[in-house]
Amino acid sequence: MSAPDLDVERVICRVADLEEGAARSFTIGRGDWPLRGLILRVRGELRAYENRCPHAGHPLNLRPDEFLTHDGQLLLCHSHGALFEKRTGYCMAGPCAGQSLTSLPVSIEGNFVLLAPEHPLPD
Numbered sequence: 001m002s003a004p005d006l007d008v009e010r011v012i013c014r015v016a017d018l019e020e021g022a023a024r025s026f027t028i029g030r031g032d033w034p035l036r037g038l039i040l041r042v043r044g045e046l047r048a049y050e051n052r053c054p055h056a057g058h059p060l061n062l063r064p065d066e067f068l069t070h071d072g073q074l075l076l077c078h079s080h081g082a083l084f085e086k087r088t089g090y091c092m093a094g095p096c097a098g099q100s101l102t103s104l105p106v107s108i109e110g111n112f113v114l115l116a117p118e119h120p121l122p123d
Contacts, residue, residue: 009121010114012039012106018046018113023067023075023086025051028115029122037104038067038075039113042086046113048104049089053077055096060084075101 012026023040036059039048051059058079061067069076074092075084082094089101105116115121 006109006112007114007117010117012037012048012113012115014111015108015113016111020044021068021072022065024065025061025067031123033122035104035115035122037115039106040067040075040086045087046106046108047087047089048106048115049075049101050104052102053079053082053096054091054099054101055080055082055094 010028013024018039018041020041023038026037026039028035036051037048038051038060039046053060056079058077060075060077062078067075075086077094080095082096083092084090084101085092089103091097091099105119107114107116
């Protein structure tokens with residue numbers, strides 16, 4: 001895929017920027033209500049979620065790209081301590097136990113990870 005064919009509004013990051021087990025934030029859109037998300041590679045697969053805890057709507061991270069527990073095994077909401085499975089977004093413990101993060105579809109085009117075309121872009 002050549003650069004002119006790439007839908008740059010949907011680009012999350014380069015594939016090479018995603019290390020196994022690490023998580024990073026991204027923003028798509030402009031204005032007051034862009035899509036804020038997080039993306040990670042789990043056992044070679046990409047997972048993306050809205051960066052919004054189902055408990056109170058807060059972002060999971062307080063510092064840039066700080067989404068994981070100290071051992072790196074789970075996603076952590078730093079506001080209220082909820083713990084989420086990385087592969088599914090399911091809340092295992094905390095004030096939103098039994099709920100899940102909102103999953104975002106992604107695709108790989110060339111060297112880039114994009115928000116998949118079936119997900120609407122924010123206004």
